[in-house]
Amino acid sequence: MSTLIREVKTFVNRVIIPSAEYFDKNNIYPTELIETMKSMGLFGLIIPQAYEGLESNILTRLKVIEELSSGWVSLCSILDSHLRVCDYIVQYGTDQQKQKYLPLLAKGKLIASHANNEKNMKVLEHLETCLTNVSETSETWSLSGRKEWITNSRNADIYAVSARVIEERSNSRSINTCVVLVEKDTAGLKVESDWDRMGVKGISLAPVTFKNCAVKTKDIIGELHYDGRILVESSRRILSMISSARAIGIARRLIEKYSFYLLKRNRNGIVGSLAEEPVVRLRLGQLLTKYHAAQSLFDDCCSNLNATDKTKFIACKVFVTETTKDICLSCLQLFGGSGYTSEYSIDRYVRDALSLTIIHSPTDVSLNLAGQITLENFKLKVQNSPSILLKYAPVVLPHMKRQYLLEATLNEQEQIIDAAFYRDTNIKLFLYDMTTMSPSATFKDFLGCLTFANCLQNNINCICAQSSGNTAMSLIHYARKHPSITLIQFYLTRNSYKINSIFVPNNVILVEVNSTEAEMKCILKRFSDLTNIPIVPSLNIQFEANQIRGYFIKDYSIENQINFNWYVQSLSSAFGPIGIYKGFTNILQDQQQQQQQLAIPKLLGIQQEAVCPFARELGFWNNSTDGTNTEVELIEPTLFRSNPGDLVNKVKQILDTYGGKIKVLRNNDFSHYLDEAISILIKNNINITKTFEGNILEKAGVIALAATLHEINNGDQKVFTKNENILIGITGGTACASVQKPRPKLVLNEKPSDEELKLILKYV
Numbered sequence: 001m002s003t004l005i006r007e008v009k010t011f012v013n014r015v016i017i018p019s020a021e022y023f024d025k026n027n028i029y030p031t032e033l034i035e036t037m038k039s040m041g042l043f044g045l046i047i048p049q050a051y052e053g054l055e056s057n058i059l060t061r062l063k064v065i066e067e068l069s070s071g072w073v074s075l076c077s078i079l080d081s082h083l084r085v086c087d088y089i090v091q092y093g094t095d096q097q098k099q100k101y102l103p104l105l106a107k108g109k110l111i112a113s114h115a116n117n118e119k120n121m122k123v124l125e126h127l128e129t130c131l132t133n134v135s136e137t138s139e140t141w142s143l144s145g146r147k148e149w150i151t152n153s154r155n156a157d158i159y160a161v162s163a164r165v166i167e168e169r170s171n172s173r174s175i176n177t178c179v180v181l182v183e184k185d186t187a188g189l190k191v192e193s194d195w196d197r198m199g200v201k202g203i204s205l206a207p208v209t210f211k212n213c214a215v216k217t218k219d220i221i222g223e224l225h226y227d228g229r230i231l232v233e234s235s236r237r238i239l240s241m242i243s244s245a246r247a248i249g250i251a252r253r254l255i256e257k258y259s260f261y262l263l264k265r266n267r268n269g270i271v272g273s274l275a276e277e278p279v280v281r282l283r284l285g286q287l288l289t290k291y292h293a294a295q296s297l298f299d300d301c302c303s304n305l306n307a308t309d310k311t312k313f314i315a316c317k318v319f320v321t322e323t324t325k326d327i328c329l330s331c332l333q334l335f336g337g338s339g340y341t342s343e344y345s346i347d348r349y350v351r352d353a354l355s356l357t358i359i360h361s362p363t364d365v366s367l368n369l370a371g372q373i374t375l376e377n378f379k380l381k382v383q384n385s386p387s388i389l390l391k392y393a394p395v396v397l398p399h400m401k402r403q404y405l406l407e408a409t410l411n412e413q414e415q416i417i418d419a420a421f422y423r424d425t426n427i428k429l430f431l432y433d434m435t436t437m438s439p440s441a442t443f444k445d446f447l448g449c450l451t452f453a454n455c456l457q458n459n460i461n462c463i464c465a466q467s468s469g470n471t472a473m474s475l476i477h478y479a480r481k482h483p484s485i486t487l488i489q490f491y492l493t494r495n496s497y498k499i500n501s502i503f504v505p506n507n508v509i510l511v512e513v514n515s516t517e518a519e520m521k522c523i524l525k526r527f528s529d530l531t532n533i534p535i536v537p538s539l540n541i542q543f544e545a546n547q548i549r550g551y552f553i554k555d556y557s558i559e560n561q562i563n564f565n566w567y568v569q570s571l572s573s574a575f576g577p578i579g580i581y582k583g584f585t586n587i588l589q590d591q592q593q594q595q596q597q598l599a600i601p602k603l604l605g606i607q608q609e610a611v612c613p614f615a616r617e618l619g620f621w622n623n624s625t626d627g628t629n630t631e632v633e634l635i636e637p638t639l640f641r642s643n644p645g646d647l648v649n650k651v652k653q654i655l656d657t658y659g660g661k662i663k664v665l666r667n668n669d670f671s672h673y674l675d676e677a678i679s680i681l682i683k684n685n686i687n688i689t690k691t692f693e694g695n696i697l698e699k700a701g702v703i704a705l706a707a708t709l710h711e712i713n714n715g716d717q718k719v720f721t722k723n724e725n726i727l728i729g730i731t732g733g734t735a736c737a738s739v740q741k742p743r744p745k746l747v748l749n750e751k752p753s754d755e756e757l758k759l760i761l762k763y764v
Contacts, residue, residue: 004060007040008067016071023202024072024348029155030202033075037108042079044106047086051102058238059302062245069249073352074202076246078111081151084239085112085160088179088231091690092222101158101181113156115147115208116232129210131163131180131220141220143180143188143213153191154204158183160221161210162228177228179221188213199351225675230682237305239360240317244298247324247356250349251291254331257344258284261335283334287327294323304500314370318363321356328353387412389446392551396583397544400450401457408453410481412445413437414549416556416727417684426722427712429680430564432553432729435701436687440477443576443731446545448474451537455485462764463536464488466524468517468638469498469698470732471537480505486764488533490524491742492517494637498697499742509763510742515750517640523748527757543579550583553727554598562725563599568708569729570700571605571614571662572639574651576731581654601727603660604719605651606707608635608667615662617648618655635670636699636732663719665707673706680705686730700732 016033023030037043045061047053056064061083068076086105089097104110118128129145143163150159159182182189188211195205217223221231262275262284274280301316328350332339339346357363389412393405415437419429434443448471455463461484465475472489479487486507491499493514504510513520528535537545557563569577584600607615610632615621634640655661681688681702689697696702705728711719720726745763748756 004040004054004056005063005067008042008064011036011040012067012071016068016075020072020074020202021342021345021348024074025201025342027201029204030072030075034078034108034111037075037079041106043082043108043111044086045079046083047090047102047106051098051106053086053102053106058241058305062241062302065242065245066249066252069246070253071249072202072348073246073250073355074200076242077200078152078155078203080242081114081156082112084114084235085158085181087235087238088160088221091234092226092231094218094223096218097181097221110157111152111155112158112160113150113152115150115153115159115161117147117149118145119148127162127164127177129161129163130166131178131215132166139217141180141215141217143182143210143215146207146209148207149195149205150208151205152203153206153208154194156184159189159208162232165224165228178224178226179228179231180215181219181221182210182213182215186213186215199348199355222675227679230679233682237310237313240313241298241301241305243317243356243360244294244301244320247321247353248295248298250353250356251294251324251327254327254346254349255284255287255291257346258287258331258334261338261344280334283330287330290323290327294320311370311373314361314366314373317360318366318370321353322363325353325357387449388414388552389449389545389548392548395551396547396586397450400453404453404456405449407456408449408478408482410439410445410449410478412439412449414552416553417686419680419684422709422712425712427720428725429708430562430725430727431681431684431686431705432549432727433684433686434549434729434731436685438474440474441687441689442470442474444470444474445477446548447471447537447541448478450541450545451475452478452482452485454538454541455536456482460485460534462486462488462533464490464524464528464531464533465536466490466513466520468492468495470638472499473503475536476503476505476508479508483507488527488760488764490520490527492520493747496742504742509760510744511760512742512744512747513750514747518642519750523750523752523757526754527760530754530757531761542573542575543582546576546579547583547586549576550580550587553580554584554587557598564601564727565599565724566604566660566720566726567601567729568604568606568704568726570636570639570704570707570731571607571651572641572700573644574605574614574647576729577603577605577654578647578650581658584658600658602658603651603654604708604711605660605662606704607662607664608639608670608703609664610634610667611640611642612662612664613642613644614648614651615664617644618652618662620662621664633667635665635667636703638698638732639700639703661719663707663711665703665710669710670703670706673709674702676709677702677705681730698732701728701730702732704728704730 015036019033041054042064044053045056045064047055049055065076065080068079082105086102089101101110105112120128129143129147132142134140134142143161145163147161160179161182162177162179165176165178190209192207192209197205262280263273265274297316298320301313332346332350335344335346338344387409390405390409393400393402415433417431417433419431421428435441438445440448463485465471465487467489472491475487475489479485480503483505486509488509488511490511490513493512496512499510513523524535567580571577581603587598588600605614611634612621678688688702708726708728746760
């Protein structure tokens with residue numbers, strides 16, 4: 001997309017900058033500039049090529065915004081509002097909505113405006129704009145309300161309006177809000193007078209009222225499969241980055257203008273330019289220092305867009321926009337009398353920079369939110385042990401010396417969340433969140449910590465491993481803390497999007513393998529045999545890491561006086577449930593715990609239709625196509641172990657001892673409950689990381705929850721009964737989707753020679 005960026009930069013320098021002052025000063029809508037942007041394809045920047053868009057990634061989007069802002073911020077406001085609506089339809093729209101709207105939006109034949117703001121709204125649940133059902137079939141709705149400060153309101157062709165959903169008749173949906181598409185010529189829609197304002201001129205910024213506007217279910221984005229909160233919240237982080245990108249563009253342009261001014265402007269009564277004055281160069285150096293600090297924070301956030309720490313993005317928006325404001329105000333003085341005129345457009349840049357400290361959350365509100373999040377996170381850490389693993393290690397890992405665990409730990413944290421009763425069933429859901437609070441944002445951090453503690457205890461300075469994503473990212477995080485230990489990490493080409501190269505330190509050697517999972521394991525075994533480099537993690541550590549979770553569940557049950565009737569988890573290798581139930585067994589063998597009469601939950605193991613060896617081997621699935629029908633698509637590629645071997649017997653022993661079953665979730669069943677599962681996770685602040693294409697990075701935890709919802713609602717075949725407590729293991733990864741492709745030291749095919757494998761050693 002470098003060609004596109006060059007085109008935008010040329011457009012800014014040759015067309016926008018010479019004309020922006022005219023449009024801004026006279027508050028005239030820049031029709032000619034908008035038409036040029038349409039011809040460049042900017043209105044289809046994030047729309048897939050299948051719908052005639054450019055299908056650019058988020059980094060390209062931010063760079064385009066930065067370049068446009070360096071010319072005139074008002075154009076960015078039009079484009080931002082449009083692209084936000086496009087993003088909703090791309091990610092959450094139905095096929096019919098995509099086919100109807102995206103080609104028109106991509107070409108700019110329809111320009112969209114995002115209508116969310118209301119005067120008294122603090123959170124989405126406080127919306128006064130309501131979408132009321134007016135038919136028994138739920139196909140016809142009435143939209144009424146008023147939206148404030150709507151960008152490009154007068155010139156937009158279609159509005160994406162957030163609203164509360166009101167249905168008088170009973171329904172089974174847990175949808176409280178939605179985003180509905182309303183075309184401009186809809187009866188009852190009225191664009192009111194523009195706000196008179198000091199900046200961001202040349203475009204309309206006005207209230208829009210809706211009075212009994214008739215809309216259909218097909219006009220609701222996702223047709224009520226998604227709560228509106230999911231759509232709006234999905235863009236929060238990118239909005240912070242967009243504000244920052246706008247500010248970076250303004251700051252860069254002003255420093256360029258100031259440098260040009262210094263070289264051009266003669267000193268009063270002295271031969272030579274102002275650039276020869278030391279104090280002037282000092283002030284320029286101060287501006288550059290501020291700019292580079294802001295640019296560095298912005299670049300760091302761009303390279304880590306899916307990080308779980310929300311405060312970093314809030315800080316980025318605040319720091320970058322406030323720094324740009326300071327640069328603008330400094331330039332207002334440094335340009336002397338010219339700064340107070342429109343000769344260099346300094347006044348326009350100052351006004352627009354001030355607006356950036358307000359839009360997409362004012363600075364003070366953002367700082368308050370960052371402080372609130374920080375205190376809540378700190379409160380969680382204070383309430384819990386410094387590390388769950390360290391708390392239970394003396395019981396579960398008596399052979400492991402505490403000094404090495406202390407040296408290896410990254411403060412591993414997990415939590416169990418009371419998600420309340422599900423609908424009106426009297427069945428209570430509890431979410432065992434193994435990812436959101438963990439250092440690497442995967443559920444493998446107990447494994448990572450124990451692996452490196454074992455290396456420290458046994459003086460092992462080089463290890464090798466293979467992983468489909470989560471284990472790799474966890475081991476890489478722990479390798480960052482221990483530069484003396486070299487990690488040789490094998491991963492599959494098809495899973496490279498899960499390896500975030502931003503986190504890879506120098507002591508990690510990435511080896512990409514273009515083969516299957518089974519073949520990669522054989523390659524790793526051959527490499528280990530050739531080099532005597534141990535493979536990690538060991539089976540014992542796999543089980544020990546999960547035994548700790550059994551003790552954690554036990555303590556939660558006792559402290560909260562709750563007996564879990566079921567434990568639900570997706571199965572691949574089943575190391576998790578096997579370890580957890582091993583922990584339960586050890587607890588029962590303790591006479592003191594027996595006196596507390598701890599109830600052990602039954603196990604509900606979940607497998608997918610395409611690959612379900614546990615269900616098949618244990619007699620819970622008799623479909624002859626399993627394992628052979630390639631037409632059945634994998635819901636989650638990491639849940640694909642096809643030959644679990646002796647692990648089947650261990651799972652059978654759990655079922656025989658404590659009860660339970662293995663269930664297969666068909667693809668159609670998963671799709672039916674996917675949206676509701678995601679909504680429940682988001683409402684309970686459990687991160688669901690998506691790739692830049694909008695796909696869930698890993699669905700293992702979502703599968704477990706979706707299967708639980710399916711079984712609750714499954715007619716006469718229900719697994720659960722009333723008044724039961726269900727604990728659902730939310731595994732999988734919320735680690736960042738890879739911003740750039742990993743950089744492996746070596747790429748191997750399915751049958752590498754011994755000589756090729758030995759080449760890896762030259763990097764050790």
